[in-house]
Amino acid sequence: MSETSAPPVTGPLCTRATLAAELRALGVSRGEILLVHSSLSSLGWVCGGAEAVVRALLDALGEDGTLVVPTQSGDNSDPAEWTDPPVPQEWWPDIRAWLPAYDPRTTRTRGVGVIPETVRTWPGAVRSAHPQTSFAAIGPRAAELMDGHALDCRLGERSPLAHLERAGARVLLLGAGFASCTAFHLAEYRGPAPLVENSFAVLTGGGRRWMTVREPAISEDRFADLGADFEKERPVVRGSVGAATARVFALPEAVAYAETWLPRHRPRPA
Template sequence: MSTPPTGPLCTRDSIATQLGAAGLRRGDTVLVHSSLSSLGWVCGGAATVVSALLDVLGEAGTLVTPAQSADNSDPASWRNPPVPESWWAEIRASMPPYDPRTTPSTGVGVIPEAVRNRPGAVRSAHPQTSFAAIGARAAEVVAEHALDSQLGERSPLARLAAMDARVLLLGVGFDSCTAFHLAEYRLPAPPEADNSFAITTPRGRSWTTVRDVVLDDGDFAELGAAFAVARPVELGRVGGAVTRLFSLADAVAFAEVWLAARRGRNDVDGRVAP
């Protein structure tokens, strides 16, 4: 005998009403991080949540979600799980190249996949850390995403900060707040490392390596807790999910100061000084 579903019951109308009560406004440009399961039982699943978000934002608004595809990376860095070293060369030679139209997003939940597959959605060009967007400013958001700027100044994140976009955490915590990564790029002399992936060039598939900032979200939950105390964060509820809504640029500015103080300088042996 199967277990009956647990609530609350969420519909397109109820989600839209509660998003509005949580502070989302018509015309907003909003970066959404989400967990479908946190909402309860959603009639129509992830597509319903996307429809409700677009209902609230209206024709002048823009919905943005991460559409990451982290599996397109060097197998030497894989840890969950690792693969045998004897496989690495063949994986590098045969990894499917990133295609913004067909490469699925991974590790960001099912709502971003529903956005990515929505008619009219557009997607940025980075093979690992792309963003999908729908709405009035969607093309502007995803227009440039440099291969050596996963989440930096030549990525949609910097553009969203300049647009006065907001972040909506829908049933997830600050550890999912991608915007904080932009602050890592703005730290003095951030650590860098090689980053590899498969892309399509005019001459065909290519396994490509670039130099980029090392991303580290290990302290983002603590950073977010400090941010929520110091800066305006609107709390709400949609179904069973707690929502947090705040300025993306404000979050980045706060994170720059907090991370600089917390992480300190890099010692020559790679350790972080207190």
């Protein structure tokens, strides 16, 4: 009887120490604020998995640095908009009535990878209040950066992105592309955009509530093209961490560049 062999292990071998050293060589500095978009699988074989990556990031940032990650949970949304997969229309009322409300302590991330989920559950981590587009942070400035995330402002002026901009944070794309760069959405909020209805389950003083708000539509359409032009024209440090391509750049500069790029290359109706 033949046995199906496991696929061969692919490297390089990454450890907490090697990752921290490569992050420092890339320019990650002690004491800074760093928004990280990541792909664990892009790094190679990581001894310790996502926990080792988080520890390496914290090592590079030091005790005075603050690590921030997106901890999105887009499945807390109107089932009428679900396409992956869609659900029968006759289920919609029950889903709206019983979908668990967002709780920053327990609601799991979706679609952002295992590293943000590890940060979310890290001792001392602080998570912002939006039920779909939250962020989580570890470090001395975590609470102030996560504060005041409005329910009708996914990624705009009353979200952690605006706090990060004012604080002069930098972005690390760790095996992730510019299509994942949430900072570009802050520029979207500053241009004309159609308003859309957005629904989710939240916890209030009176208990669970299904809420609908109106806010600007957002889209990652052409973010990869935006990032490619930004990298050509503005300072972006590019290097390797493990097997991953990594990029580091200033968040305020990325937002400012997107504010001028998006109206020219991706016009949207008011």
